[in-house]
Structure formats: structure tokens, C-alpha cells
Amino acid sequence: MTMVRTLVPLNMYVVTYQLAYGRPYSKFEELLLKAINESTDTGGRTSRELGDIFKVHVRLLTEGLVTLIQEGWVAMEQRGSEIYYLVTEQGRATVASGRRPSNLRVRTAHAKIVRERLTGQMARASELPLITVNALRRAANRPVHKEALQPRVIRTKINGGEAERLLPRSDQHQEWVRWIDSAARVSQDLHYLPVRVDLDSGKVLGLPYRWQHLAQMICQEARERREEFEADPAFQAELQRVMQDSTDAVIDDVPTIAHWAAPYAQAFVTCADLTLRGDHGRALGEELLARAEGSVLIVAGNLDEPTAVATKDAAIALRRRGVHCDVLWSCEDEAAVDSIQRRITAIRADDSLPGKVQFNRTRAERVADMIITLTADGPVAAIGAGLFGGAERDGELRPALRLTDPGTAAALARVCAGWWEELPANEGALPAHRWKHLAEQWASEAATAQTPSQTTVGVCCPDNPSVECTGRAIVVVGPQQAAFQANLSAEAGQRYLRTEPDERIDRLVAESAHLPDAVGRLYRVIGGTDGWRTLRRKGDLWSVEVTEAPPPARSQRLLAVNGQWLVTCGDPARSSVAFCVEGHVGERAWVRAMNRS
Structure with missing residues (x-):
């Protein structure tokens, strides 16, 4: 050795x-504090009087009183054999604020x-x-x-x-x-x-x-x-x-994806949240912008002339509705930079519009295609190249994913704030502050919610109503995507799909032949610059078939092994964003991809 x-x-x-x-106090604790506050000037209330008011079990009443006392909002005073509850100055100030009491630390x-x-x-x-x-x-x-x-x-x-x-x-x-x-x-x-x-x-x-x-x-x-x-x-x-002995351990057991992905932002999703075709993804983006309220962040990582025009029109429409719009754009085509820059600058042309706009003056690093916004139902984010693109890309495989979990939206907003901070000359200072603030707000809402915002059961699959959607999405940021991809590539499974938009298909087919037998053991689908190939096992041999479909989108890469789909957007060497869907949603994605639906 x-x-x-x-x-x-x-x-x-x-x-x-x-x-x-900490958490916001319950509605009962809020009403209990108000009831005690109303009686403080007349000497307070006893537990019997409070029980007559609320008609609840004595145990629930006692728990509420203990909570308020521990917080310092209610004090006890004994008079003879009776104990009276009175509001303190701190408790009176809490009631006067008009906000639900909270013990946030x-x-x-x-x-x-x-x-x-x-x-x-x-x-x-x-x-x-x-x-x-x-x-x-x-x-x-x-x-x-x-x-x-x-x-x-x-x-x-x-x-x-x-x-x-x-x-x-x-x-x-x-x-x-x-x-x-x-x-x-x-x-x-x-x-x-x-x-x-x-x-x-x-x-x-x-x-x-x-x-x-x-x-x-x-x-x-x-x-x-x-x-x-x-x-x-x-x-x-x-x-x-x-x-010494600190590096003697060898990791023989490859951790499962579930164990490996534990630290990352995760959310439950349904089949309705994942689109595969370009036209469906674009419709998802349009629907999200139509519901936008307050502020919207549009991250367009690979603009060309048509998508720059569409982005400009969408931003101006948002401004007309009074929605503040932040646009972080990039493009790969050096020759188109000046033209696209003029298109984006035109968003600000009409100063009379009620909505404000911020954008980067020079192209940024290509990090993602994303929309984040606040809606009447809470924060919503969407990731994927399918959000942007013209009708000429409708038939392409361009996955996009909608995320409605406030905690996940907060994590993405923090990443986006970091992208704005990387711009030169502090030109991204205002958007960075805005999205940091929204991230703080959404993270608190997610952590202190009285009931879970996501559920794993009870949602019928739109593709097959006889089953329930139990999919999960994992958001991976930065160079960690490479590690995630390496772990996913080692997963055993019957089906394997990979796209490398910058590689020729013949080289990719040759590479796929050297995959372990456990990976894609029935068929493998490969997409490159010049189209798609499907490799099917017949006995001990593989046959190669040409698959008629538009080449994969240049702005993202896919890796799918059975029910796990990893979609990489932007430059993995930067703090770009990727997502992985798995479970029922990932399994159904295979059927939809093969049917091009």
C-alpha cells in the first residue's frame, strides 16, 4: 500500500x-390577559371569576395563568383565602400595543x-x-x-x-x-x-x-x-x-440521500407544483406574477432578446399595480449584453408608475432562474428555466418548481440578498436589505406558526386522483450541488436521465456505458447539444435509440435516478441554486417526461 x-x-x-x-401566545392567552387587564383597576380577578368568563377546564385556565405569570405580565396577590390576578405594567403595555403577545427571544x-x-x-x-x-x-x-x-x-x-x-x-x-x-x-x-x-x-x-x-x-x-x-x-x-487517529475512519456505508440532505431547506410539494415543459413553466411564472403583492424578485439567469422583452413587460405591469420589482439579470451571449441592458433599463422609464424598481446595471453572475413574491396566501417562490422563455421553447424539457413553504422562501430570499450584495459599488444595497428583511419575517412566521404550513397527506395527485401527492423538494445552494450530484449518481435504480447541454451526445452515450450496472439498469436517457438518445437493456447488451425531442435547455442540467430529479440552475461554482424533487412527484415526473406533458 x-x-x-x-x-x-x-x-x-x-x-x-x-x-x-419562542412563539406567539394563543388566542386564549391573549383574551385571558385582556380580561385580567380590564379588572386591574377594580382589584383584579380570581380564578373562579375567570373560569366563569371563559367556561374552560380548570387545567387549561391554570396553564394560561402560569404562562402569563412567567412572562411577567400578570402578578398574584393574596387577600385572605383568595388569590387575585392583576396585570403588571409590562402586561398593560403589551395589551396597549394591540399586537398578539409573544415571548420571542x-x-x-x-x-x-x-x-x-x-x-x-x-x-x-x-x-x-x-x-x-x-x-x-x-x-x-x-x-x-x-x-x-x-x-x-x-x-x-x-x-x-x-x-x-x-x-x-x-x-x-x-x-x-x-x-x-x-x-x-x-x-x-x-x-x-x-x-x-x-x-x-x-x-x-x-x-x-x-x-x-x-x-x-x-x-x-x-x-x-x-x-x-x-x-x-x-x-x-x-x-x-x-x-494521529483523527483521519483513520473510512466511510464504508454511503449515506442515503435523505440523510445527506438533512441540513438543506426542504418543503413538501405536489405534482401541480412541478412543471416540465417550457410552456407550462412560463404559465406558472405568469400566474405567480399575477398574484404578486408588495414586492417581487425576478432573477433571470440567462436572458436573450425575447426573454428580456418579456421580463421588461412583466416588470412594467407589476409597477402599474403598485408592486415593487427587483430584477437581477444575466446573459451568456456577450454580443447581446448591451441590447438586453437597454431593455431592462426601460423598466424605469416611466417614473409616474406607483411601483418602484431596482435592477443591476451590469450583468451579474448566472446563479438561477427564480421568482419570489408575497401573495395573499403568503410567500411563494418558483425556480427553474421554465419560468422564462418564448414560444419557440415550449416543447423543451425545462423543469420549474413552485415552493409555498415560508421557511423555504425565507432561505431563498437570504441567498438572493447575498447575490445583490455581491454587485459592485453597493448598487444592490436596497434590494439586499429588502430581501433580508422579508427573509427574517418569513422565517419567524414559519417557525412560530400555530399549525404546520405543509402537509404530507390529503392532497390528491392531479395526474392520478386515486393517489395522494407525497413529494419532497430539497433546495441546494452553491458548490454543494456537486456533492449532492455525486451522491445521487451512486443511487441504484432502474431509470437514469442526464442532460449536459454543452456536450455532444456521442460522448455522453459513451460515458453512460461505463455507469455501474445498478444505476439505470433498465434504461438510460441522455441529452446533449445535438439531441437525445435512449439506451435500453436487452439481455446483457444495450441498444441506442434516437429520441425525437428538442435539445435540452442550455440554462440548466438535469440528473434523474428513479424518483429523484436534480435540477441545476446557474453556475455551480457560485452560490447558485439547485433543487431536487423526490417521492411521488419524482416518480410521476418520469411518466410526464416520457409523455411530454
């Missing part, structure tokens, strides 16, 4: 954020987050056996960074929404992230993750399981630099000493 030891370069950050816990916390510089994955610093340059400097015959793997990621900033899943919080108090203030970089290449590379087996010991997909990249570089690493045996021995 040939073993070398090396270092994964890291950036270290400190994220400042606010956590909250807020605290500020700080967390250290690291980002590896090979692909940009993040992790909590406390969960990794990190070592510093100072711990190794004396043992190295050359600068420590020369003994480390070559950094490939130049990006130094992190998006607060991207880091949200890693921020510690108390499960006991059911805390939620209320506000993410800032992410300050502490160091670059001063902290490292030590790993051991078995060049013979291709295993890398010491990686957290969410970074296991880095093993191939690390092994390749370790093999190329083997002589360089082995030329410094003293440093290799020092690395072995400081690592």
Missing part, C-alpha cells in the same frame, strides 16, 4: 448571525465556517480536525502551502444564505436563524485539513462524508506529485504525528 499525506487548503470565515426562539451568535479551495465546499470548522501553518512550519523544508494541494477556487466571499445550513442552533429551544449579518474572512491558506491518500486503492482518509466526492480529484493530484511529496519524508512523518 502506497500512502502519501497532504493538505487540503482552506479559507476560514466567522459568520455573525441572530437566533430566535433573540440572541447573537458566531460560527466558524471553512471552505475548501478545491471545489468550494463548506463545513463547520468545529467538525474537522484542522491544523494550522504554525503547527507544521518547523517540519517543512519549504513553505507549507507547497506541501498542500493546489487551490483551484479563487472566490473568497461566501453568501450568508449559502452558509445558513451550517449555523449551529439549539434543538431544545427550537431556535431558528432570524438574521445573518455578515461573513468575514479570517484567513486564507493558514488552516488546512490533513488527509492520507492511498494511491493504490484510490481512497482518501480524513474527508468528511459530504466531501467524499473530492477523493478522485485528490488522488489524481497526489499521483501526479508523488515524487514531490515523498521527497520530504520529515514532513510526511510530522503530518502522520499531528493527524
